[in-house]
Amino acid sequence: MSSRPTLALVPGEPAGVGPELVVRLVQQPRNDCRLLAYADPHTLQQAAQVLQLPLRLLPADALAQQPGDLPLQVVANAQASRFGQPDPANAPAVIGALRAAGADCLAGRVDGVVTGPVHKAAINAGGIAYSGTTELLAEQAGVEVVMMLANPSLRVALATTHLPLRAVPDAITADLLERVIGIIRSALQRDFGLADPVIGVLGLNPHAGEDGVLGDEELRIITPTLQRLRARGWQLPGPWPADTAFLPHRLAQVDAVLAMYHDQGLPVLKFSGFENATNITLGLPYPRVAVDHGTALELAGKGQADPGSLLAAVDLCAALARQRKLCT
Structure with missing residues (x-):
């Protein structure tokens, strides 16, 4: 070549x-x-x-x-x-x-x-x-691959892609999150030249479950998984509530955001730069x-x-x- x-x-x-x-x-x-x-x-x-x-x-x-x-x-x-x-x-x-x-x-x-x-x-x-x-x-x-959409100001990867909304909670498992985050991290290092990428992780439920009141996936699955991966030295802030995760001060801390499902993260990305947005297959x-x-x-x-x-x-x-x- x-x-x-x-x-x-x-x-x-x-x-x-x-x-x-x-x-x-x-x-x-x-x-x-x-x-x-x-x-x-x-x-x-x-x-x-x-x-x-x-x-x-x-x-x-x-x-x-x-x-x-x-x-x-x-x-x-x-x-x-x-x-x-x-x-x-x-x-x-x-x-x-x-x-x-x-x-x-x-x-x-x-x-x-x-x-x-x-x-x-x-x-x-x-x-x-x-x-x-x-x-x-x-x-x-x-x-195994991960879908990530990007524009000049934002990268959003997806834990699940084309699933009906009612199927998403059952699909969010510790094994899935570990595989997805690993693929994202490796791709950001290899393809984007980021030696130690920071990936902000969203919760699944409103207010990231609010200590289990609005859903317990954060307590049972997401937070324990992030803690295990942080022990490897990976930088994984979260789980963040999706409604505040895309504020400028949050985004300034990360190289990419991991959303739990398709329409949790992509409307923000498309609103912030639809004409120049792209869809990247990681992995x-x-x-x-x-x-x-x-x-x-x-x-x-x-x-x-x-x-x-x-x-x-x-x-x-x-x-x-x-x-x-x-x-x-």
Whole structure:
């Protein structure tokens, strides 16, 4: 592999805004990485026509020479895509592109993967059980992972991801927390260069249980686990009440925050910087960064989608890939 990392770029749902964002992305040359798209060529050309922007699709092993150039690993859709109308028939192509990019990362042919938004309902309607790309790539690699979202001012990791709210308390165990915190700590050290990271941990219940009055998971599970890990020298303040954990004086003390469930931490992160937020999968053998937004079907084909999150995802993935090369 060259010193300039190659990143697999998967647009995601062909009927959503992902293809348009990719076309916008490649209008500027990049010196920090080489991009290789895994997608259907007709979908990308359709997006370029809507945006009235140049797009020249190249063989997978070619190098971009000018704005609008994009090397492509062809993953053909079963049906022509229509803006804003996901077709379950194209579910195998969407998942196939993700799996192909992940496989090439595992084989060392590319250095990281950037993924666009996927329409979960269309994938499942196509007969493929799918709860998220994070889970798909983790299963493919045979590793445990942690989802962390980040913007320039905040990093929020999740103890549980795509679970119904009623299932969360049963999922919060000492074993889970120890594994999750270990993955976060190792990733912050390896990928972000933080020698002794500080991870602020949220409680599960309102007011972090208020000494058991509002729930006892903090007393039974979270606090004892943090105490054991602190004995190793790990810096783990908490458990903090979620409603005050994101105040500036709290965040100034930590490198990342661990939330117990999806909607406990992510609304704050998205409010504080949605346009530049990214979704990072910690624990994979390669960097994976995704956009922090959905398919935006209502915007597809209108040329109005903001490419900020995709630009941030590519920037971050390239930086993480370079950091990993320094550590190997």
